[in-house]
Amino acid sequence: MAKMIIMYEQPKDIVGFEEHYFNVHVPLGLKIPNIIKDSVHHVIQSQNTNLELYMITVLEFESIQKLTEALASPEARAAEEDGVNLFKYVNPPIITIVN
Amino acid sequence: MAKMIIMYEQPKDIVGFEEHYFNVHVPLGLKIPNIIKDSVHHVIQSQNTNLELYMITVLEFESIQKLTEALASPEARAAEEDGVNLFKYVNPPIITIVN
Numbered sequence: 001m002a003k004m005i006i007m008y009e010q011p012k013d014i015v016g017f018e019e020h021y022f023n024v025h026v027p028l029g030l031k032i033p034n035i036i037k038d039s040v041h042h043v044i045q046s047q048n049t050n051l052e053l054y055m056i057t058v059l060e061f062e063s064i065q066k067l068t069e070a071l072a073s074p075e076a077r078a079a080e081e082d083g084v085n086l087f088k089y090v091n092p093p094i095i096t097i098v099n
Numbered sequence: 100m101a102k103m104i105i106m107y108e109q110p111k112d113i114v115g116f117e118e119h120y121f122n123v124h125v126p127l128g129l130k131i132p133n134i135i136k137d138s139v140h141h142v143i144q145s146q147n148t149n150l151e152l153y154m155i156t157v158l159e160f161e162s163i164q165k166l167t168e169a170l171a172s173p174e175a176r177a178a179e180e181d182g183v184n185l186f187k188y189v190n191p192p193i194i195t196i197v198n
Binding site: 001003005039041042043044045046047048049051053056058064091092093094095096097098099 | 100102104138140141142143144145146147148150152155157163190191192193194195196197198
């Protein structure tokens with residue numbers, strides 16, 4: 001099981017961020033092939049960090065091969081390009097790929 | 100669905116960390132009540148951060164209530180107390196609770 005974990009810090013504009021995120025970015029993200037589970041979470045509490053973590057999204061794939069294949073797709077490219085539109089509301093998120 | 104996401108940075112002593120983590124800490128963690136799914140992942144790649152993330156563990160609970168109840172258990176206390184033993188190998192992990 002491979003995952004992409006995307007961590008957003010506190011947005012400069014929460015309303016603008018959430019509106020664009022849920023109405024535009026998530027629908028684009030869900031078109032990416034090979035995703036077997038997706039979840040979007042608001043952070044309630046953090047410890048041992050100065051990061052003000054706000055939202056964590058987890059995309060699950062069957063394997064790192066399926067994830068790599070997904071990231072090479074036109075749908076992933078479209079979601080990535082839209083991601084830039086979020087940066088007026090929030091800093092670029094920490095993105096990790098885990099296996 | 101509520102989750103506890105635990106993020107370890109690169110250990111000072113990888114062998115010592117992995118040995119204690121998998122042989123002692125994980126078995127203690129799995130005794131915590133209400134966990135419906137657990138997963139331990141090695142980080143393959145990170146973007147947009149200076150953190151050298153090494154390992155991410157995700158514990159899933161049915162609800163924030165179930166998670167809160169779990170954290171108040173003696174089993175969670177035992178795992179937390181053992182966590183201190185890891186700090187000779189690694190910095191205290193970033194711990195987030197998400198909903």
